Amino acid sequence: MLDEPRTYRHSESELRTQVFLGVLGIAMLGGVAWFETQYLPLVALGAVGIMFSAWRAGRLKTVISEDAISTQGIFGEKSLRWNEISRVSGRNNEIKLLNFDGDVTLSPSVELPGHEEIIETIGAKRPDLFAPGLNPVFKKNAEYAIVLPLVALLPI
Numbered sequence: 595m596l597d598e599p600r601t602y603r604h605s606e607s608e609l610r611t612q613v614f615l616g617v618l619g620i621a622m623l624g625g626v627a628w629f630e631t632q633y634l635p636l637v638a639l640g641a642v643g644i645m646f647s648a649w650r651a652g653r654l655k656t657v658i659s660e661d662a663i664s665t666q667g668i669f670g671e672k673s674l675r676w677n678e679i680s681r682v683s684g685r686n687n688e689i690k691l692l693n694f695d696g697d698v699t700l701s702p703s704v705e706l707p708g709h710e711e712i713i714e715t716i717g718a719k720r721p722d723l724f725a726p727g728l729n730p731v732f733k734k735n736a737e738y739a740i741v742l743p744l745v746a747l748l749p750i
Contacts, residue, residue: 599659602708616644656702682723
């Protein structure tokens with residue numbers, strides 16, 4: 595199916611654009627902080643945020659090969675062979691692949707371009723993980739029903 599490994603990551607132009615827009619925003623905020631020094635910590639915090647998000651986005655990567663799937667993030671790289679995956683879980687657009695021991699959890703980033711293609715490839719390689727009889731019950735998490743009203747009351 596896959597002749598050579600397929601790599602999903604942010605392009606260099608995406609990263610450059612993110613850094614450019616961030617630096618532009620910091621420069622604009624810096625112009626305000628030049629006259630109003632109380633905004634200076636906000637400028638410093640914004641600069642640190644830009645550097646962290648650019649570093650993080652540059653480290654995100656998912657590689658799919660004939661034998662395995664691996665992801666790389668800011669905390670290192672994880673890899674699972676296709677036959678080591680015991681189950682799939684997730685919520686919203688996120689997907690988690692777990693091995694039989696439960697000690698390795700691999701989660702391709704939803705921020706990467708081609709995330710839908712990654713999920714389709716996982717389904718093509720291991721269709722048994724998505725069998726309707728395997729997970730017959732779908733339920734909604736109560737987290738949003740509780741947290742959303744509390745967040746909405748905050749401004750009031």
